[in-house]
Amino acid sequence: MTVLILTSEEDVTADLVVARLHGTGTPVLRLDPADLPGKAVLSADYAHGDFDGHLSVNGHVLSMGGLRSIWVRRPGEPAAHAADPSPWLTAETRQALYGMLHSAAARWMNHPRNADQARLKPWQLRVAHLSGFAVPPTVFTTAPRLAREFVEEYRDVVVKSASGPPPGDPALTLPTTLIGPDTDFSAVAAGPALLQKYVPKRADIRLTCVGSRLFAARKTAGPDQVDGRFGETGHAWEPVPVPERIGKAVHEYVTLAGLAYAAFDFAEDWDGIWWFLECNQGGQFGFVELETGQPIAAEVALWLAQHRADRRASDRRG
């Protein structure tokens, strides 16, 4: 029974997991969907009263009946490396590849259906609230008046991007930024703004959830540091125990969202409360593992390698 990893060629995080899988003798096939058709060959057969499919990469053949699990890491766009690429060829190849993989009885980390929904930031806040997390007051709005009222009510407010940084070359960074009531809100009418009450924090928390295993890490914040992703604080990520209430909320969240893997970001305030900021279903874990020594790659490998029946609780509708 083979583990399929969908990712682009250069991916050191995937390399870590592949090494662990090799270590346990679990067969692995690595495919960048961009290499299909071309380096990879696919055939899905709905012909003899049932379904079977095959995927062949560099001479290694994987039968859908022998597929244990699928890790959607950083897959390229289907057919992106084709000799004659086109949006239509990408659409046809996406149909063939993902249609075949959805037909298989494999476990997904994470299932694309759940992953797409889990990327919606406003929905994340709703699910976080329902799961029992402390969630900073937040508004998404295209109404300048409501944006101003929100800032007047909460005073210290940050503005963020919901979908990530705007594309561009060189890439624009868009750090979370503090704003005040004197801000000009007229531009909100032209594009939705994500405004969130600023949580004065003494630390950033990154909690990685793999199946039912949780790894929390903490990094002391620099003075007046707003966005933990930018700027050097002189502090490193250190392992930290998961409070029981947080553990329950994480379990509830990944169950509601149908996720086998999730990376949560929290701000720890001066009372020690962990405020939910976001949950990235495809979040990196290499940097945390490097600094904390937490065996996250090994746990991902274990989840991917286990039999369906091994651990029902961590299967989460995948």
Add this chain to the structure above:
Amino acid sequence: MTVLILTSEEDVTADLVVARLHGTGTPVLRLDPADLPGKAVLSADYAHGDFDGHLSVNGHVLSMGGLRSIWVRRPGEPAAHAADPSPWLTAETRQALYGMLHSAAARWMNHPRNADQARLKPWQLRVAHLSGFAVPPTVFTTAPRLAREFVEEYRDVVVKSASGPPPGDPALTLPTTLIGPDTDFSAVAAGPALLQKYVPKRADIRLTCVGSRLFAARKTAGPDQVDGRFGETGHAWEPVPVPERIGKAVHEYVTLAGLAYAAFDFAEDWDGIWWFLECNQGGQFGFVELETGQPIAAEVALWLAQHRADRRASDRRG
């Protein structure tokens, strides 16, 4: 409690349903996501310990607490009509709009998560087989040898597009086409081919499923007509009863796929067997209603207008 219809401005099928909803006094809000931000204003509030949101279109305000159901008809791309459109503005607006709508407790026809999966043709065949339909032998392949072997085994084979016609101006039509073993299959290596055993048919069947109500229509095929969508047969769509076995399979299919609406296409062979060809979760119904007089628009309106508790069975995880 209001029904929200996501569709572009010109949509006569939506007009039919809106007229029915007006007839029963159900409030309706119609939004083209392309008009956001601009004509429409949105605000989603995760601020006072709970969630609330508002959508305002042409002075009509809809609160998320007053949202009964969402019909995803033919929505435009978010922010497509913005004064200064960009992929990033579309991504941010998609986050804000769909994130807010996913947060609401409304029923969906169909939920985007299930709709995306339901568009995968290979997966459709798998689900159709599991649901009990007769499915013509089919292969999706990028291997020329397997394509040739499939045609040699089944002799009369059609080739189709999985994702729809290639884009272009003028638009290319890509009718389902009969091929034989003398075909040159080398191009299969450059793009996946969908090959299906040809079902000699005496009629096309279109079955529309709305919640738990089924409407089947039949159109006698022309002699040697391969693709029912092209060419005039001189025959019209006529209502036809749904065989019990088909009704059971449809129910199973929409339950597995999580769909509240689905349009099934079958080929009726000379023994009267209905062969599953595809299931379009967003399929048109105006042309069938026009020719058969089947009250499909009224049933869609009824589904959208009903309370959540009214009909548990037709709610289907929406």
